[in-house]
Amino acid sequence: MARITGLQVSSRDVAGHPGAALIELKGDLDTPGGQKLAQEVFPIIEKGSISLIFNFCDLEYINSIGIYNLMRCFKKASNKGGFLKLVAVKDQVREVLEVVGLTAVIRLYNTLDEALADI
Amino acid sequence: MEVHEIEKKLKRKMVELLTMCDIVKELNFSSELDIGKVIETFINSVAGLFLMDRAVFVLLDKDNEFYITGEDAAYKEGISIALSPKIVGICAEMKEKGGALSAEEIKDEEIRGRLKGLGIELIIPMFLRKELKALFLAGRRVNQEAYSEEDSGLIFAFANQAIVSIENARFFKSLQRHVEELTIFNEITAAINSDLDINTLLDMVLGVLIKMLNAFAGFIIIMRENRETLFFIFHGLDEKKIEALLRGKDKDGMISKSLISSTEKLLFFNPEDASSQEKDLFNYDNQARYLWFSRSLFVRKENMIGIVGLCKNIKETLSDEDINLFLTLTSQLITIVLNARLYELSITDGLTNLFVHTYFEQRLREELSRARRYSSSVSVIMMDIDRFKELNDSLGHQMGNVVLKRLASIIKFSVRKNEDIPSRWGGDEFAIILPETGRDGAFVLAERIRRNMENFSFSQEHKERKVSISAGISSFPSDSLEEKDLIEQADTALYQAKKAGGNKVVLFNLSSMDK
Numbered sequence: 001m002a003r004i005t006g007l008q009v010s011s012r013d014v015a016g017h018p019g020a021a022l023i024e025l026k027g028d029l030d031t032p033g034g035q036k037l038a039q040e041v042f043p044i045i046e047k048g049s050i051s052l053i054f055n056f057c058d059l060e061y062i063n064s065i066g067i068y069n070l071m072r073c074f075k076k077a078s079n080k081g082g083f084l085k086l087v088a089v090k091d092q093v094r095e096v097l098e099v100v101g102l103t104a105v106i107r108l109y110n111t112l113d114e115a116l117a118d119i
Numbered sequence: 120m121e122v123h124e125i126e127k128k129l130k131r132k133m134v135e136l137l138t139m140c141d142i143v144k145e146l147n148f149s150s151e152l153d154i155g156k157v158i159e160t161f162i163n164s165v166a167g168l169f170l171m172d173r174a175v176f177v178l179l180d181k182d183n184e185f186y187i188t189g190e191d192a193a194y195k196e197g198i199s200i201a202l203s204p205k206i207v208g209i210c211a212e213m214k215e216k217g218g219a220l221s222a223e224e225i226k227d228e229e230i231r232g233r234l235k236g237l238g239i240e241l242i243i244p245m246f247l248r249k250e251l252k253a254l255f256l257a258g259r260r261v262n263q264e265a266y267s268e269e270d271s272g273l274i275f276a277f278a279n280q281a282i283v284s285i286e287n288a289r290f291f292k293s294l295q296r297h298v299e300e301l302t303i304f305n306e307i308t309a310a311i312n313s314d315l316d317i318n319t320l321l322d323m324v325l326g327v328l329i330k331m332l333n334a335f336a337g338f339i340i341i342m343r344e345n346r347e348t349l350f351f352i353f354h355g356l357d358e359k360k361i362e363a364l365l366r367g368k369d370k371d372g373m374i375s376k377s378l379i380s381s382t383e384k385l386l387f388f389n390p391e392d393a394s395s396q397e398k399d400l401f402n403y404d405n406q407a408r409y410l411w412f413s414r415s416l417f418v419r420k421e422n423m424i425g426i427v428g429l430c431k432n433i434k435e436t437l438s439d440e441d442i443n444l445f446l447t448l449t450s451q452l453i454t455i456v457l458n459a460r461l462y463e464l465s466i467t468d469g470l471t472n473l474f475v476h477t478y479f480e481q482r483l484r485e486e487l488s489r490a491r492r493y494s495s496s497v498s499v500i501m502m503d504i505d506r507f508k509e510l511n512d513s514l515g516h517q518m519g520n521v522v523l524k525r526l527a528s529i530i531k532f533s534v535r536k537n538e539d540i541p542s543r544w545g546g547d548e549f550a551i552i553l554p555e556t557g558r559d560g561a562f563v564l565a566e567r568i569r570r571n572m573e574n575f576s577f578s579q580e581h582k583e584r585k586v587s588i589s590a591g592i593s594s595f596p597s598d599s600l601e602e603k604d605l606i607e608q609a610d611t612a613l614y615q616a617k618k619a620g621g622n623k624v625v626l627f628n629l630s631s632m633d634k
Binding site for chain 2: 030031034063064065066067068069071074075095096098099100101102104105
């Protein structure tokens with residue numbers, strides 16, 4: 001499969017879980033990607049979807065600015081009483097999240113079902 | 120140390136190194152010269168790497184510019200209060216040893232309390248050439264971990280890399296600006312020397328001012344002390360509205376205030392200072408607010424007043440550099456106008472203030488060329504004062520001059536300003552070019568001048584004296600297609616008017632032409 005450059009963000013509501021949104025990320029959560037993430041996700045939170053599940057299965061790369069923007073989404077959702085979970089995080093991305101210590105703050109799950117079961 | 124621990128450390132170092140590379144790339148190789156964006160990238164990177172809840176960057180210049188992660192205005196206010204000169208003083212003392220200062224280490228209870236209340240744990244001063252240039256404030260970490268010495272050291276390294284890049288970017292931007300200004304000055308100087316059409320020059324200067332200062336509208340008005348407008352250039356404004364404003368002599372507005380201002384200075388007006396007419400003209404709306412600044416030029420030697428006005432969005436700051444550019448460019452205006460005045464003198468007859476013969480001929484060529492191109496008409500009126508020689512001989516040259524000046528002022532008053540070209544042909548003869556005017560229109564004008572002159576009387580040696588004029592008219596294309604012929608024909612018609620007794624206007628008629 002051809003490598004996606006940049007970041008693609010798509011979202012949908014999670015059936016049976018009002019106020020929950022599944023956000024699929026594809027590509028790189030780098031400097032421009034990080035900015036895009038915040039731009040796309042903030043309106044979703046403002047519309048009322050404060051329980052966010054990020055599907056990272058197609059996310060290849062994350063840098064510090066990507067982490068910073070992920071944290072912003074986490075803070076915004078948490079401040080409204082919601083949460084942020086990550087699903088299917090690739091090894092290279094997981095390593096980075098562990099090294100910076102984000103995994104102590106944001107929970108990672110292997111599958112979407114596991115994440116939904118924990119709501 | 121366990122292998123697991125070593126591995127963890129190595130991975131951490133790898134991530135830190137990659138972040139450093141990212142930051143260096145953004146700071147040094149980005150084409151972005153916006154200092155704000157550069158700083159934002161820096162603090163977001165560091166905040167991401169260390170999971171900072173907040174990060175604040177303070178550039179210590181005269182404005183103490185703050186850059187804070189997040190959009191919290193209340194937080195910004197809190198930080199600016201907390202950053203008392205004491206803090207800056209404490210940081211300045213760290214010049215020799217470098218490194219970071221923990222909020223806990225601050226002896227002053229009040230400042231320590233404030234910083235802790237704002238969630239700040241570390242303060243990293245940034246020095247360049249031994250001068251304290253900026254502060255980086257690191258907030259609490261989201262994963263509750265404390266900053267180790269190693270962490271502080273790394274943030275310190277990042278911060279000092281950043282300050283070098285920021286200074287370079289500032290220097291480069293300033294250099295770029297200077298080069299731009301020099302280029303503009305060169306262009307304007309070349310234009311001054313090559314093209315003496317004032318309107319074009321002023322239009323160019325206004326365009327440059329608007330572009331350089333990121334304004335959205337502006338104008339230049341230059342007038343005589345008696346408020347007669349000499350030049351009026353505007354961009355981005357409704358022509359009808361601004362003419363109405365000037366004609367109505369709107370006394371309450373900023374333009375009037377600028378004109379009254381007795382010194383050459385920069386005046387800043389807020390939207391509240393605008394009259395209702397001006398508000399309409401500049402399309403003020405409730406959302407955006409427009410800063411306005413103007414400068415009154417006084418060209419005292421030549422008795423002229425001018426104002427240059429620019430409209431800019433008040434949200435955009437006006438730097439010292441911008442102000443200097445505005446002042447320099449507007450002072451160039453004085454040079455342009457002065458130079459143009461010299462030119463004007465060379466094309467204007469000293470006694471009557473009408474154009475000279477040579478200028479008339481040059482303009483006639485131009486108007487005919489234009490008329491041919493656009494298939495329009497041009498008329499020429501030749502007129503002179505009846506029995507002027509006798510008047511001069513009997514009443515003296517001084518009286519003769521009075522009469523000449525009187526006719527000149529009647530002509531000036533009657534013609535269309537900035538369109539018709541009235542000139543002194545020589546002696547007591549006058550010639551007028553009327554663009555876009557046919558025989559009938561020319562006749563009406565000439566008749567008006569003749570009647571006004573007829574009504575003019577003066578007393579000399581207790582006797583009331585009257586003076587009359589005769590005029591001849593020819594037109595392009597109805598009478599002739601060539602410049603030389605037009606003048607000759609108008610002259611011929613004038614001669615016929617004289618032959619018929621004077622005080623008459625005659626249209627050139629081929630059939631009655633004397634051979």
